[in-house]
Structure formats: structure tokens, C-alpha cells
Amino acid sequence: xxxxxxxxxxxxxxxxxxxxxxxxxxxxxxxxxxxxxxxxxxxxxxxxxxxxxxxxxxxxxxxxxxxxxxxxxxxxxxxxxxxxxxxxxxxxxxxxxxxxxxxxxxxxxxxxxxxxxxxxxxxxxxxxxxxxxxxxxxxxxxxxxxxxxxxxxxxxxxxxxxxxxxxxxxxxxxxxxxxxxxxxxxxxxxxxxxxxxxxxxxxxxxxxxxxxxxxxxxxxxxxxxxxxxxxxxxxxxxxxxxxxxxxxxxxxxxxxxxxxxxxxxxxxxxxxxxxxxxxxxxxxxxxxxxxxxxxxxxxxxxxxxxxxxxxxxxxxxxxxxxxxxxxxxxxxxxxxxxxxxxxxxxxxxxxxxxxxxxxxxxxxxxxxxxxxxxxxxxxxxxxxxxxxxxxxxxxxxxxxxxxxxxxxxxxxxxxxxxxxxxxxxxxxxxxxxxxxxxxxxxxxxxxxxxxxxxxxxxxxxxxxxxxxxxxxxxxx
Amino acid sequence: xxxxxxxxxxxxxxxxxxxxxxxxxxxxxxxxxxxxxxxxxxxxxxxxxxxxxxxxxxxxxxxxxxxxxxxxxxxxxxxxxxxxxxxxxxxxxxxxxxxxxxxxxxxxxxxxxxxxxxxxxxxxxxxxxxxxxxxxxxxxxxxxxxxxxxxxxxxxxxxxxxxxxxxxxxxxxxxxxxxxxxxxxxxxxxxxxxxxxxxxxxxxxxxxxxxxxxxxxxxxxxxxxxxxxxxxxxxxxxxxxxxxxxxxxxxxxxxxxxxxxxxxxxxxxxxxxxxxxxxxxxxxxxxxxxxxxxxxxxxxxxxxxxxxxxxxxxxxxxxxxxxxxxxxxxxxxxxxxxxxxxxxxxxxxxxxxxxxxxxxxxxxxxxxxxxxxxxxxxxxxxxxxxxxxxxxxxxxxxxxxxxxxxxxxxxxxxxxxxxxxx
Numbered sequence: 001x002x003x004x005x006x007x008x009x010x011x012x013x014x015x016x017x018x019x020x021x022x023x024x025x026x027x028x029x030x031x032x033x034x035x036x037x038x039x040x041x042x043x044x045x046x047x048x049x050x051x052x053x054x055x056x057x058x059x060x061x062x063x064x065x066x067x068x069x070x071x072x073x074x075x076x077x078x079x080x081x082x083x084x085x086x087x088x089x090x091x092x093x094x095x096x097x098x099x100x101x102x103x104x105x106x107x108x109x110x111x112x113x114x115x116x117x118x119x120x121x122x123x124x125x126x127x128x129x130x131x132x133x134x135x136x137x138x139x140x141x142x143x144x145x146x147x148x149x150x151x152x153x154x155x156x157x158x159x160x161x162x163x164x165x166x167x168x169x170x171x172x173x174x175x176x177x178x179x180x181x182x183x184x185x186x187x188x189x190x191x192x193x194x195x196x197x198x199x200x201x202x203x204x205x206x207x208x209x210x211x212x213x214x215x216x217x218x219x220x221x222x223x224x225x226x227x228x229x230x231x232x233x234x235x236x237x238x239x240x241x242x243x244x245x246x247x248x249x250x251x252x253x254x255x256x257x258x259x260x261x262x263x264x265x266x267x268x269x270x271x272x273x274x275x276x277x278x279x280x281x282x283x284x285x286x287x288x289x290x291x292x293x294x295x296x297x298x299x300x301x302x303x304x305x306x307x308x309x310x311x312x313x314x315x316x317x318x319x320x321x322x323x324x325x326x327x328x329x330x331x332x333x334x335x336x337x338x339x340x341x342x343x344x345x346x347x348x349x350x351x352x353x354x355x356x357x358x359x360x361x362x363x364x365x366x367x368x369x370x371x372x373x374x375x376x377x378x379x380x381x382x383x384x385x386x387x388x389x390x391x392x393x394x395x396x397x398x399x400x401x402x403x404x405x406x407x408x409x410x411x412x413x414x415x416x417x418x419x420x421x422x423x424x425x426x427x428x429x430x431x432x433x434x435x436x437x438x439x440x441x442x443x444x445x446x447x448x449x450x451x452x453x454x455x456x457x458x459x460x461x462x463x464x465x466x467x468x469x470x471x472x473x474x475x476x
Numbered sequence: 477x478x479x480x481x482x483x484x485x486x487x488x489x490x491x492x493x494x495x496x497x498x499x500x501x502x503x504x505x506x507x508x509x510x511x512x513x514x515x516x517x518x519x520x521x522x523x524x525x526x527x528x529x530x531x532x533x534x535x536x537x538x539x540x541x542x543x544x545x546x547x548x549x550x551x552x553x554x555x556x557x558x559x560x561x562x563x564x565x566x567x568x569x570x571x572x573x574x575x576x577x578x579x580x581x582x583x584x585x586x587x588x589x590x591x592x593x594x595x596x597x598x599x600x601x602x603x604x605x606x607x608x609x610x611x612x613x614x615x616x617x618x619x620x621x622x623x624x625x626x627x628x629x630x631x632x633x634x635x636x637x638x639x640x641x642x643x644x645x646x647x648x649x650x651x652x653x654x655x656x657x658x659x660x661x662x663x664x665x666x667x668x669x670x671x672x673x674x675x676x677x678x679x680x681x682x683x684x685x686x687x688x689x690x691x692x693x694x695x696x697x698x699x700x701x702x703x704x705x706x707x708x709x710x711x712x713x714x715x716x717x718x719x720x721x722x723x724x725x726x727x728x729x730x731x732x733x734x735x736x737x738x739x740x741x742x743x744x745x746x747x748x749x750x751x752x753x754x755x756x757x758x759x760x761x762x763x764x765x766x767x768x769x770x771x772x773x774x775x776x777x778x779x780x781x782x783x784x785x786x787x788x789x790x791x792x793x794x795x796x797x798x799x800x801x802x803x804x805x806x807x808x809x810x811x812x813x814x815x816x817x818x819x820x821x822x823x824x825x826x827x828x829x830x831x832x833x834x835x836x837x838x839x840x841x842x843x844x845x846x847x848x849x850x851x852x853x854x855x856x857x858x859x860x861x862x863x864x865x866x867x868x869x870x871x872x873x874x875x876x877x878x879x880x881x882x883x884x885x886x887x888x889x890x891x892x893x894x895x896x897x898x
Contacts, residue, residue: 006726006729010725182492206747207747209654209656217689217693218656219769219771219772222769223771407769407770407772409653410754450492451495454492455503458500462735462742463743463746466740
């Protein structure tokens with residue numbers, strides 16, 4: 001069951017109706033837990049046992065840790081979780097590779113699947129153990145903890161939640177307000193539009209063979225420099241609309257029940273520095289990495305070099321989290337180096353007491369363009385099918401003659417331009433509407449016109465829904 | 477009595493959902509009356525295209541996948557889009573595949589026929605069943621890409637009782653600008669009777685990596701254009717798990733709400749609108765040059781080579797002909813593309829034991845036409861570079877018959893004298 005399917009919407013309505021009939025928080029927890037396992041079972045029946053096993057282990061290990069909060073116990077728990085991750089996430093690609101070179105029967109290799117959402121629920125479980133160790137504990141009951149790990153809006157692709165944020169909400173006796181339901185519906189609809197209409201159009205094009213996937217997966221060399229730029233920017237936006245769309249559906253689904261999940265995106269492409277970008281992109285994971293990996297690592301030593309190294313290590317593991325591929329690892333290293341470069345630049349300017357150059361608006365534009373360029377260049381490494389492909393694409397950027405050729409269909413360039421322009425226009429319109437909404441007349445007009453906006457969104461989602469594909473981040 | 481202080485917030489809360497629902501209901505009613513034929517949409521209004529018709533049900537899904545009924549059941553031509561006859565030494569089964577050029581006529585006049593119909597008639601004399609020695613069947617579809625041609629060719633041999641002996645494929649440079657098959661082709665390639673043959677074909681493409689990748693993705697478990705980065709390939713176990721439930725729900729919605737049932741129409745209209753706007757803004761005309769990017773050209777050549785190798789291994793004769801190109805400038809076909817096409821395709825066919833015929837200059841300018849001035853899609857008065865008149869079809873059909881008759885007869889004789897295939 002995918003979050004953009006009709007069956008999911010039906011599932012959501014039925015679970016919501018059932019939850020509304022239940023009077024106590026405890027009974028709602030049990031109903032939501034059953035719904036979560038049903039949802040996960042529909043996504044991959046055989047892995048529900050892994051989810052249950054992992055949850056039970058972490059719950060009882062957490063109890064043990066609460067009684068005796070020592071480092072060795074914490075490490076023991078973390079290592080078991082890392083072993084689950086390694087075994088189920090990184091072993092299948094390795095076995096598939098063995099199958100592809102004939103070292104393993106093809107049928108065996110191709111039948112091995114990674115459990116859906118294993119990266120996400122394992123990270124939630126590890127954050128729980130770390131929080132118990134740090135005594136930031138909410139002492140959950142078993143059903144509460146099982147629900148925290150298996151909660152269906154977050155199980156497949158996050159947002160990665162923290163127990164101390166989510167479990168108190170599960171305990172709340174209050175029911176969702178009209179605002180919750182309205183906001184939830186809006187987020188789900190917006191998410192569907194972002195995914196089904198925008199992200200899928202970017203990925204496959206208006207017709208098969210005109211999208212980002214074609215540029216990366218079908219063109220075998222011969223990219224022009226302009227192609228590479230458009231593919232980098234196009235993939236960055238595809239990923240954003242895909243994953244932010246998913247996050248909106250997940251957050252909206254939880255909000256229908258009155259639960260507020262962590263946000264995953266906060267207008268990342270408006271960032272003016274790489275550091276700022278990483279506080280706005282896949283926030284639930286980047287803050288996880290910051291809180292549970294970078295900070296403890298950085299505090300081991302006080303030297304600047306060590307802190308920079310900790311940053312690179314953290315971002316490398318961030319890359320590795322996406323999968324066992326050298327491209328992901330190098331992408332992480334690249335992001336770490338960008339962050340270090342930014343820090344060093346700040347330090348250099350601070351040390352020299354340098355005054356600001358040029359007008360503020362120009363500075364902001366240059367800073368934004370550099371950040372956007374750096375992040376977009378990084379997406380090539382992230383999306384490339386091999387290091388060789390990434391290298392060939394980067395090389396095209398620095399080959400003057402490559403600026404004369406175009407390898408992709410014209411519609412691809414038009415769609416990327418429209419999508420990027422649409423994103424920035426939407427953000428500008430949002431700021432304008434927000435500031436103008438102080439005026440009662442504007443607020444009333446926006447409210448009166450909003451049905452047209454919703455009807456257009458719904459119509460577009462319906463029209464595009466026959467072309468729909470799965471979410472990119474389900475792969476991770 | 478109604479308490480106004482309570483009514484107002486209620487109405488306020490209900491305004492947005494109710495009005496949204498009302499707007500959608502209006503669109504739903506409007507969509508219910510829409511008529512849209514995807515085969516003829518965006519085509520030249522002067523064009524008569526053979527599009528699928530309701531005919532007697534064909535139970536065998538493989539047969540249905542190879543051909544579509546394009547002629548009314550009462551027409552004598554309906555045999556041309558019927559399943560192949562059961563294998564027999566006295567009949568040569570020929571699958572004729574191409575894009576819309578092969579099944580569309582400009583300014584149709586009484587007596588006009590499509591080129592494959594001419595070929596069928598000329599080969600068989602009066603050409604009536606059950607005496608047809610050359611059982612030609614038309615499997616053409618608009619915008620047929622090379623990967624779709626490959627799927628069609630495999631479908632043509634997937635039923636061992638009704639197997640094609642010869643493939644005649646019309647190949648147009650313009651279709652080399654695409655690679656991936658459309659989803660309905662992918663689903664046909666995944667039939668249980670077809671997928672193993674596709675895998676056999678793939679085994680013979682080890683030295684054609686780019687083409688092999690396309691075939692591998694056709695066979696893959698995800699959607700055809702759903703290819704992610706490495707290390708992440710295993711995951712989408714999600715898709716397809718609940719296909720039955722989802723399909724049932726989708727079917728129920730399709731049947732009960734025109735808004736859902738006509739989704740493809742809505743999408744088609746949206747993309748048509750996009751193209752018209754794009755053409756207007758960028759000044760794109762039917763004669764605007766459409767070069768084939770090198771990467772796509774190479775991948776498509778590999779796909780054709782993989783297909784021809786496989787057909788040869790299966791004992792199927794293959795004929796590739798380069799389709800007629802309108803002999804006028806400006807022309808969307810880049811001369812350098814045509815040159816390499818005319819150079820590479822014969823060489824490729826020679827390597828794979830296939831016949832290659834070059835008809836790129838066969839149809840003279842007077843057998844082509846333009847869009848009518850009254851065309852509303854913005855192409856009024858422009859040249860149509862894809863389709864020709866009935867006279868062009870006759871010329872092509874006669875030439876095919878002339879060039880292939882001897883080979884067809886020889887193959888028929890060989891078939892009659894060959895031991896029967898198990």
C-alpha cells in the first residue's frame with residue numbers, strides 16, 4: 001500500500017472513523033497499533049515479524065538501560081540495531097551484486113528484498129535507547145512503544161520521530177480539533193499534488209522518456225554541459241517534491257488524529273549557506289545525525305581539526321544511510337567538505353574582522369547562488385548510477401565543447417524551467433499572501449477563492465494519478 | 477429557531493469543502509460528455525487513422541497484445557487484425573509493424589488502402605481466408621518506439637501454436653528520439669508467456685549494455701520509468717503488494733465517476749495544452765528540426781540489434797524498411813541523422829541476417845499534404861511529415877510486394893519442406 005493510493009485513503013478514513021469512536025487514549029493506542037501493523041503487513045508481510053522483533057528487543061533493552069544506564073549496555077543495544085540495519089539494508093545489495101557476477105544463483109540474489117522502512121524504524125529505536133541513556137525518558141508502556149516504532153505515517157519513510165515528542169501525544173485524551181482535521185486534509189492534498197503531479201512529471205516527463213530518470217538511466221554518455229546542469233537541478237527538485245510530498249502526506253495523516261510530527265522540509269532551496277540548507281532539508285534525519293552522532297563525536301576533542309573531521313564523518317554516514325553505494329558515500333563526503341569550507345570561511349572572515357562587501361541584497365543573491373549551485377552539483381553524485389557516470393557528467397561541465405550539444409528532449413528543459421520557476425513563484429506568493437493577509441479584505445478574498453485552489457489541486461492529482469509511481473525515499 | 481451565533485461558524489467551516497465539492501461535481505458532469513480518441517487526438521484533421529474498434533472478443537491475451545482489431549468485424553479486412561492462423565506448412569505468418577504512417581491515410585479517397593493491405597492483397601491475389609498463403613497481420617501502433625517493436629516481435633512468437641514466421645518492421649528515424657516503451661507495452665512484456673522469452677532475448681544482448689538495460693528495466697518489478705540509484709534497487713517491494721485491492725478500488729471509481737474514468741483524457745488534454753503553448757512560445761513548427769541525440773540513437777540501434785539477433789535465433793525472418801520521408805526542406809529529419817540511419821541500419825541488418833530496404837525517398841512530394849488552414853491546434857497550413865495519401869500507400873505496398881515476393885515464396889517453400897516445429 002502506497003501513501004498515494006486510493007486504498008491508503010480508504011484505510012485512513014476507516015482508521016480515523018474507528019479512532020473517533022473510541023473514548024480513551026489507551027483504546028485509541030491499541031486501535032492505531034493494530035492499524036499500523038496492518039499497514040506494514042500490507043507493505044511487506046514477512047517483514048512485520050522483523051519490526052515486531054526489533055521493537056520488543058528495544059523496549060526491553062530500554063528497560064534494562066533505565067535500571068542500569070551504563071555505556072556498555074547502550075553500546076550493546078546500538079550494535080544490535082546496527083546489525084539489523086547492516087543485515088537487512090546492506091546485505092541485499094551485496095548479495096545482488098554477487099548474483100550479478102555469478103557468485104550466487106540469480107534467482108536467490110534477486111529474491112532478497114530489504115524490509116521497507118528499516119532505516120527509519122531502526123533510527124527511531126536507536127534514538128530511544130540514546131534518550132533513555134541520557135535520561136530524557138518518557139517510560140512508555142509496551143503498546144505505546146510498539147506504536148511509536150510502527151506508527152504507520154512514519155514507518156515507511158519518516159519523519160524520524162523522537163519518543164519524548166510522540167509518546168506524550170499518544171497519551172493525550174483530547175480528540176483532534178476541526179483545525180487538526182482541516183490542516184491534515186490540506187497537508188495530504190498538497191503532498192499528493194507535490195508527489196503525483198510535480199515529482200512524477202519531473203521523474204518521467206510528460207511522456208515516458210522526457211524526465212530526469214531518462215537523463216540518468218538511458219543516456220549512456222554524451223551529455224552536454226547544459227544537460228548536466230538541468231539534470232542536477234531537475235533531480236534536486238524531483239527529490240524535494242517527492243520526499244516533501246511524502247512528508248506532507250505523512251504529517252497530514254498524523255495530524256488528522258491530532259498528532260503533530262516533526263517537519264522534514266522548510267523551504268530548503270531558499271538557503272543562503274550550505275549549513276542553513278542542512279537545517280532545512282530532511283530535517284528529521286539531519287537533526288538526528290547532529291544530536292546523536294556529530295555532537296557526541298565533536299565533544300570528544302576540542303581541536304578545530306577534529307570538529308571538522310567529525311563533521312565530515314557525520315555527513316559521510318549520512319550518505320551511507322541512503323544505501324551501500326560508493327556514490328552515496330562520496331556525496332556525503334562532499335557535503336561534509338562543503339560544511340567545513342563554510343565554517344572555515346566564516347572563521348576566516350570573523351578572525352580578520354572583515355566588513356561586509358557590497359549591498360546586502362547582492363550578497364544574499366551571490367550567497368544563495370553559490371549554495372544552490374553546490375547543492376545541485378552534489379545531486380549528480382547522489383543520483384548517478386555509478387562513479388564513472390558521475391565523473392563523466394562532472395567532466396562535461398568543464399569541457400567547453402560540451403556546451404554546444406544537447407542530449408535530451410526539449411520538453412525536459414521546459415518542464416525543469418517551469419518547475420523551478422513555479423517553486424520560487426509559489427514561495428514568493430506565499431510571502432506576499434501572508435503579509436497581505438493582515439488586511440481583512442485580502443484574508444476574506446483568499447478564503448473565498450480557496451475552493452478553486454483545492455479543486456484545481458484535486459483535479460490535477462486525479463488527472464495525473466494514472467501515471468503515478470512509488471516514492472523515491474521508499475528505497476532508503 | 478436557529479441560533480445564528482452557532483450557524484455562522486458552522487457555515488464558515490463548511491464553505492470550503494462544500495464549494496470545492498460543488499466545483500468538482502460540475503467538472504465531473506462536464507467530463508462525462510467528453511469524447512476523446514487518443515489515436516487521433518492532435519493528428520491532422522485530414523488524416524483517417526485506423527483506430528481500435530470493438531470486435532468479437534479475442535480470448536488469448538497474447539494474440540490481443542500483438543494486434544488490435546482495427547477494422548469493423550463485418551469488413552473483409554478484419555482478418556488483417558485477427559490472431560495468426562494455427563501454424564501450418566501451407567501458410568506463412570507475417571507480422572507487419574510500424575507507426576501511424578502504416579495505418580493512416582491523408583485525404584482518403586474511395587478505394588484507398590493502407591500499404592500493408594496492398595501488400596497482403598498483392599501477395600494473396602484476392603486475399604480471402606481460408607486460402608491465404610501469406611497470413612499478414614497488422615500490429616502497428618502510433619508512435620511505435622524500437623523497444624515497443626522489440627516487445628511486439630517477442631509477442632509474435634510467444635504463442636507456439638500461432639507463431640509468426642516473418643516480421644516486417646517499418647522503422648522511422650523520428651521514433652529513434654524515444655527509448656522506453658509505454659506502460660501498456662511493459663505490461664504485455666510481463667505476461668507469463670512472454671517474460672521468459674524476453675529473458676532469453678536479454679541473454680543474447682551481453683555485448684549491447686545500453687539496450688540490455690532497457691530490456692532489463694522492462695522486465696523489472698517496478699514501473700518502467702521507475703529506476704532509482706544503485707544500492708536502492710531492492711526496496712520497492714511496496715508496489716504491487718496490494719494490487720488486487722487497489723485495482724478493484726480504481727476500477728470501482730472508474731466505473732462510477734467520469735472524473736476518474738476519464739483520467740487519461742484529462743491528462744491527455746493537459747499535455748496537449750502544454751505542447752500547444754510550448755509550440756507557440758518557442759515557435760516550434762512541424763518542420764522544425766528534430767535531431768536525434770547520439771545517446772538515444774545508440775541505445776535504439778542496440779535494441780534493434782538485440783531484437784534481430786533473437787528473431788534469427790528463433791528462425792524468424794526479419795525485414796526492416798526505412799520509412800518514406802517527405803522530400804522537402806525545411807524538414808524535421810536532420811540530414812546527418814538520415815545519413816547515419818541509412819548507413820548503420822543496412823550494416824546492422826546484414827550482421828543479423830535480416831533484409832533492409834531503404835524507402836526513404838520512395839514517396840514523392842505530391843503524395844504528401846498539409847494541415848488544413850482551419851486547424852485549431854496551431855498547425856494550420858503546416859506540412860504533415862508523417863503521413864501520406866492513398867497513392868503513397870499504394871506505391872509503398874506495391875514496392876514492398878515487388879521487393880519481397882520472391883523471399884516470401886522461398887520462405888514459404890522452406891517452411892513447407894522443413895520438419896514441423898515441436
